[in-house]
Amino acid sequence: MEALMISVEETAGTLGVSTKTVRRMISRGVLEARRIGPRLLRVPVAGLAQTGRQVGNWSPSS
Template sequence: MESNEELPRDLIPLADAAARLGVSKDTVRRMIRRGDLPGYRVGLRMIRVSAADVRRAARPLGGEAT
């Protein structure tokens, strides 16, 4: 499968994203499905997310952390 879109270099497995966010892999999949977290299909079955996107998704509510 070819794509003109270049993939981010910091792609991580869903399990790693889930651990960083303190949620389950199913929750990460739901976040991707809802559009809250961009997901990237790598190969036929693997889905990865950008570590930078995971950091953005983990930002504290109400602004910056103190």
Template sequence: MATQTRSKPDTNLHEGLDQLNSTYRRPACATAAEAIAEWGTIREAATRRAVSTKTIRRYIARGLVQAERFGPRLIRVNLASLDAVGHSLASDAL
């Protein structure tokens, strides 16, 4: 029976992978609830702004609201960008 010799793991390879992962890692959210709350459905966005889902889709088409497609049918709206849409009527009176 021949004995197998194990070679030492290539530490340089592991260090390189760790450095690569830390360089391209997305910033982590403070909590999981914060990550979930940032994105919502079109229906949730419409309810939040008290408008129809068609209006939210128009906002997305115009580029007023940031949205991403996850798969062929699933669309998520960035709720923070939704809050930035519109302006106060008080500024028009000036």
């Protein structure tokens, strides 16, 4: 079974941050991401809860 994956833009909207912030979080290892093809990034929804902290309007408990 494949994990549910969302785009960088959808992740930014969910977390209430910019796409640049999401990309920085990915590069720092705060968020997990998978590269699909040469340019496309997808973030597993389960990875959002693994951040363990509130970011913007989203928290792991919501």
